[in-house]
Amino acid sequence: MTDKAEGEETFISHLFELRDRLIKAVIGVAIVCAGLFFWPGPAAIYDFIASPMIASLPVGAKMIATGVIAPFLVPMKVTLLIAFIISLPWVFYQVWAFVAPGLYAHEKKLVLPLVVSSSLLFIGGVAFCYFFVFGRVFSFISNFAPSSIAVMPDIENYLDFVMSMCLAFGATFEVPVVVVILVRMNIVSVEKLKEIRPYAVVGAFVIAAVVTPPDVVSQLSLAIPMCLLFELGLLAAPAFARATRTPEEAA
Numbered sequence: 001m002t003d004k005a006e007g008e009e010t011f012i013s014h015l016f017e018l019r020d021r022l023i024k025a026v027i028g029v030a031i032v033c034a035g036l037f038f039w040p041g042p043a044a045i046y047d048f049i050a051s052p053m054i055a056s057l058p059v060g061a062k063m064i065a066t067g068v069i070a071p072f073l074v075p076m077k078v079t080l081l082i083a084f085i086i087s088l089p090w091v092f093y094q095v096w097a098f099v100a101p102g103l104y105a106h107e108k109k110l111v112l113p114l115v116v117s118s119s120l121l122f123i124g125g126v127a128f129c130y131f132f133v134f135g136r137v138f139s140f141i142s143n144f145a146p147s148s149i150a151v152m153p154d155i156e157n158y159l160d161f162v163m164s165m166c167l168a169f170g171a172t173f174e175v176p177v178v179v180v181i182l183v184r185m186n187i188v189s190v191e192k193l194k195e196i197r198p199y200a201v202v203g204a205f206v207i208a209a210v211v212t213p214p215d216v217v218s219q220l221s222l223a224i225p226m227c228l229l230f231e232l233g234l235l236a237a238p239a240f241a242r243a244t245r246t247p248e249e250a251a
Helices: 003-038 042-056 070-086 088-102 105-144 155-172 175-184 190-195 197-211 216-243
Strands: none
Touching (some): 003 088, 042 155, 070 088, 070 105, 070 155, 088 105, 105 155, 105 216
16 A cells, blocks of 8 residues: 555544544533433523523513514523533543544643643633623623613623623633643743733733723723733643653653
8 A cells, every 4th residue: 555545544534533523522512402401491591691680680670582583592592502611521522532642642741631721711711701700790781871771681682792701701711721832832931921921911901801891890800810810821831841741851
C-alpha cells in the first residue's frame, strides 16, 4: 500500500471516529434533554429560569407571550439549553477522547485538566450569571422604570436575553484557561502578562460594556470577575506549566 493510500485510509478513519464522537455527544445531550422533559418538565424549567425576572416585577405581574406558539416553543428551547449545559462535561470528554490517541503522555497531561476546568468554569459562569447577576440587574431596571410604564417582558425576548448573557458569562469565565494556554505554549510569559495588567483591566471593562446591557450593575458584575479570573490565571499558569513539562523541558 502506498503512502498516499495509507494517508487517505487514516484520514477516513479519523472522519469515522469524529462522526462517532459527535453522535455520542448528541446522544448524551438528547438523553439529558429527555430526562428533563419527564422531570421537572419544560414548564417548570422555564418558571425556574424566569424566577429572577418575576421576583423583580410588581406582585401579581406576569410575563407575556406575543407569539401563537411561543408558550410551547420557548420552554422547549430553554430545556434544550439547560440540557446542553448539564451535558458539557460529556461533550468535552468526547472531544478529549477524539484527540487523546494522537497525543504524547505529556500532552495528555495538558489537555485533560483543560477539558475539566473549561467545563467547570463555563458552568460556573452561567451559574454566577443566574444566581448573582440576574436578580440585581432586573431589580435595578424595574426600580429605574417610570411608574407610568407597566413592565411586562415578552418571554421570547427574555429567552434571547438570558441566552446571550449566559453565553457571555460562560465564555468570559474561561479567562484563566486562556491565560494558562498562552503561558504553557510559550506565546507570552507570566511576567509580560503582569506588565500589561492595566490594559487587561481596561479590556475587561470594554468587553463588559459591549456584551452586557447598558447598565452599571451588569457591566461591573462581568468586568470585576474577569479581572479576578485574570489574576487566577496568572497564579495557576506557572504551576500548570511545571506539571505538564515535556521530558526535554524537565531535563
